[in-house]
Amino acid sequence: MNFDSDYRMLIGGELVTGSATLDVVNPANEEVIASVPDATQDDLDKAIAAARTAFPAWAATPIAERKAKLAALGQAIMANADPLMRLLTKEQGKPHAESQGEVMGAGYWLMAASQLDLPVTVNEDSDDRYSETRHVPLGVVGAIAPWNFPMILAMFKVGPALLAGNTMVLKPSPFTPLSTLKFGELAAQLLPPGVLNIVTGSDDLGPWMTSHPGFDKISFTGSTATGKRVMQSAAPTLKRVTLELGGNDAAIVMPDVDVEKVAEELFWAAFRNNGQICIATKRMYVHKDIYDQLRDALVAYAKTVKVGDGSEQGTHIGPINNKQQYARVLELIQDAKDKGYKFLVGGEKADVPGYFVPVTILDNPPEDARIVQEEQFGPVLPLLKFDDVDDVVARANATDYGLGGSVWGNDEDKAFEIAQRIASGTVWVNETQHLSPMAAFGGMKQSGVGVEGGVEGLLEYTNAQTIVRKKRKEAVAA
CATH class of the missing domain: 3.40.605.10 (Aldehyde Dehydrogenase; Chain A, domain 1)
Structure with missing residues (x-):
C-alpha cells in the first residue's frame, strides 16, 4: 500500500x-x-x-x-x-x-x-x-x-x-x-x-x-x-x-486556582491544533484577583511555543489548514487592531510561505468585540476580566453557540455547581476537550x-x- x-x-x-x-x-x-x-x-x-x-x-x-x-x-x-x-x-x-x-x-x-x-x-x-x-x-x-x-x-x-x-x-x-x-x-x-x-x-x-x-x-x-x-x-x-x-466556548477561571499549575493547560485549551477545534477555548474569563498573574504566565509560556512546519522536530503549532480560514483569522486580527485593542503577544502576520499565524493573545477587549463574539477557529485568544460569578455566567451564555465550556477552580464542588449553569452540550471542570466514545457529545x-x-x-x-x-x-x- x-x-x-x-x-x-x-x-x-x-x-x-x-x-x-x-x-x-x-x-x-x-x-x-x-x-x-x-x-x-x-x-x-x-x-x-x-x-x-x-x-x-x-x-x-x-x-x-x-x-x-x-x-x-x-x-x-x-x-x-x-x-x-x-x-x-x-x-x-x-x-x-x-x-x-x-x-x-x-x-x-x-x-x-x-x-x-x-x-x-x-x-x-x-x-x-x-x-x-x-x-x-x-x-x-x-x-x-x-x-x-x-x-x-x-x-x-x-x-x-x-x-x-x-x-x-x-x-x-x-x-x-x-x-x-x-x-x-x-x-x-x-x-x-x-x-x-x-x-x-x-x-x-x-x-x-x-x-x-x-x-x-x-x-x-x-x-x-x-x-x-x-x-x-x-x-x-x-x-x-x-x-x-461551531462553538464559542468560554473558560471561567476562578480566583482559587494555582496559576502556575494551570497556565500551561489553559494555554493548550485554547491553542491545541492551532485553535482549530470546535471545542477549543475561544474566550477566557479570568477573575480580577488573578488576572494579571495568569495573563503574564500565559504570555511567558506562549513565547516558548514554536510555530512552524508540523513535520519538523520541535514544532508545537502548525499552520492554519487552508487559505480561506487563514484570511478569516487575519481579518479578525486586523479588526482588533483597527479598534485599538491591546495585544499582549502576536498579532503580526508571519512573512514566510505557508498559512502561519503567530500565537496571539488580547488583553481584556470589550464584550462586544468581534474577537469575543465570533468563533475565530485559529490561534487568537481574548482574555477577559470578571469579578462576579452571576455576571460571568451570564456573559458566557450570551451567545448563539452552546457547544462546550469549562470551569477551573480548586473548590471542585463550587466549580461543578457553576458548570451546571453553562448552557452548553459539554462542560468540563478543571480540564477540557476530553471526549469519550461512551458519552454523548453535541x-x-x-x-x-x-x-x-x-x-x-x-x-x-x-x-x-x-x-x-x-x-x-x-x-x-x-
Missing part, C-alpha cells in the same frame, strides 16, 4: 480514479502535494447505488459480526499509524505528535464503538400483549467530515452508522482527503463491497449529497453557517440530520442538532420501531 500516491475513491468495493482531479496543498509551504478525484454527480450516484445495494445484507448481518468488522478496521488504522500520521501532517499541517494522536484515536474510536449495543425496551409483557421497542437502521447515510480532524471525526460517524446496520457514503474535506482515501483502501479489504464508500470532490459535492434523495440521513461536522444550509437542503426529503457545528442552541458518541449517538443512526403482539387467550390459558 503506497501512502505517497495513487489516491482513489472507494465505490462498491472498488478503488476508482474518476474523470477529473483536484489538487491538495500542504499548508506549511503552499505546495501541491497530491491530486485526488473530483467526483461527478455520476460518481456520487454510483456510490449511493452501491450503498443501497449493500444495505439489506449488511442490516441483516448479526450485530456481533458487524462489531468484529469495525474492531478489525480500527486495528488496521492503528497498524498503519505511522504512514497515516505523516500523510495527515502533510495535508492538515498539525505536528507529527498530534497527527499520531489523531490516527490512534481514530482506531481506538472504532474499536470502542464496536462495544456498544442497541437497546431493546420491553414496554409491556402482560396477559393481553407483549410490546417492545427496538432500533432499526435508517438505510444509507451521507457523512461529511471536516478538515480540522479529518480522521477521527470521520470515525465519529463511521463507527455508529455501520454498527447500527446502515451503509455509508463518506466525503472528506477537499483540503484533507488523503488520509481518508488511504483509510478507504484498508476498508476495501475488510468490509463487504458497498458498505462504506468514500468520494472526494470540490465545493459542489457537499450540496449534491445533502439534496440527494438517495440518502436517508446526513451527518455533518462543520460551521454553523454551513450547517444551516445542510438542514435546509435536507428538508425536502425529510432526511434525518446530525449536525455538529451542541445546544446553534451549535448543532443531535449528538455523537455513546448509546445516544448510536441511536441517531436508527429508527425506533415498536412491535406489539396481541396474545391469544387460549395461548395464555395454556
